[in-house]
Amino acid sequence: MKEIIVPRNFYARDAVQVARELLGKVIVRVVDGREQRGIIVETEAYRSTDDPACHAFRGKTARNSSLFGPVGHTYIYFIYGNHYCMNIVAKDESTPAGGVLIRAIHLLKDGKPALRIDGPGRFTRSLHITNNENSHDVTKFGPLFVTEGILLDPGAIVCTPRIGISCAKERLWRFYTTL
């Protein structure tokens, strides 16, 4: 069976839409020849020009530059002295930057959901993702990429306010599914 990688144009759309549709996709991580797979079960959308909660809202800096880069690449940053968080850059022509934060996955064992990893910091740690993977292209086969996963019941997707931000709390741009 040939696996289907999620194409770059999937990410060339509004980040909110991409965040919703990333649920159910499978992220694949290869380290030292070992492969880990996980279904994406929780995401948050961050847009730039109209979204005060987005790192890119106040303009481009060295830290957030990959948020302004090509879609389908990672944006990884270090926070609270301890944790890495990973986004996938996603935006349409109307904004210069934007991304989708991956907050939780369900690890697969023999193709079956085995262990849920909750929390953006735990997710990156369990997949050995650090700043080394910043700006990595996830639309090509390699150490880190995203493939088409399972079809979800759209009714099983829940929208809530985003976590840990101080503004734009009224936007329901966090999405998750319980599988």
Place this chain on the structure above:
DNA sequence: CACCCGATTATCT
């Protein structure tokens, strides 16, 4: 160059 703080989490009460 000093100061402030964050898209978090572990640990304590």
Place this chain on the structure above:
DNA sequence: GATAATCGGGTGT
């Protein structure tokens, strides 16, 4: 539930 831990980037002096 509340809070300390922890550190690089952003902002202003």
